[in-house]
Amino acid sequence: MTRTVQITFDCADPGRLAEFWADALGYRLDDPPAGFDSWDAALDAFGVPESERNNASAVHDPDGVGPRLYFQRVPEPKQAKNRLHLDVRAAPGHEGEQRMAALEAEAERLVARGASRLQRHEPSPPMGLGHIIMADPEGNEFCLD
Numbered sequence: 051m052t053r054t055v056q057i058t059f060d061c062a063d064p065g066r067l068a069e070f071w072a073d074a075l076g077y078r079l080d081d082p083p084a085g086f087d088s089w090d091a092a093l094d095a096f097g098v099p100e101s102e103r104n105n106a107s108a109v110h111d112p113d114g115v116g117p118r119l120y121f122q123r124v125p126e127p128k129q130a131k132n133r134l135h136l137d138v139r140a141a142p143g144h145e146g147e148q149r150m151a152a153l154e155a156e157a158e159r160l161v162a163r164g165a166s167r168l169q170r171h172e173p174s175p176p177m178g179l180g181h182i183i184m185a186d187p188e189g190n191e192f193c194l195d
Contacts, residue, residue, distance in 0.1 A: 057119045057136070060128075062186050066119035068107035069120050070164055070187050074138060077109040080118075128189045137181075137195040146173060150180050153194045157182050160194075 061067045072079055086092035093103055110118045139151035150173065157167050164187035175182035182194040 056120050057117050057121045058122060058129050059188075060124040060191065061121050061190075062123065063104065063129065063188070064107040065104045066164075067186065067188055068119070071121075073163055074165075074183050074186075075109075075111070075116065075119075075162055077116070077119065078112050080108040080110055090128045103129070110168060132191045135190070136192040138154040138192055140194045145179060149173070153182050156194050160184060 052139050059067060059071075068079060071077065076113075082089045082092045086095065090103075092147065105123045106121060108118060108120045110116075138156075138157040141149045144152050150170075161167055166189075167186040168183040168185055170182050171178065171180055179195075183191060184194060
């Protein structure tokens with residue numbers, strides 16, 4: 051029996067991180083529940099106070115292929131290197147300088163949206179195609195691969 055996967059991020063600002071990852075992956079923010087024009091209208095109806103409206107957010111692949119990403123507010127900051135990270139496939143089918151140029155362009159785009167560039171790994175044939183290590187706006191490491 052197969053299962054679907056949701057990836058959950060503990061974070062300080064779920065709304066901001068959800069918007070970053072939606073942009074990075076071409077995902078969409080989850081729609082409000084049926085019968086509501088907006089999340090604010092739904093949260094008003096549910097009696098959620100303003101101070102708790104950024105406790106969670108989620109994004110999904112509009113094509114229904116990739117996993118849903120869920121962002122939940124936690125009180126503690128990130129402490130150490132991730133034990134698990136995402137590889138964002140930003141240059142599939144490319145090799146050599148063409149691949150690295152595509153990765154550099156995506157790194158530049160994401161830095162403009164709040165990411166940090168951490169390290170570039172040059173191609174090292176036959177196995178290493180090259181990649182760039184990045185961090186999202188809250189410091190979660192990911193690779194542009």
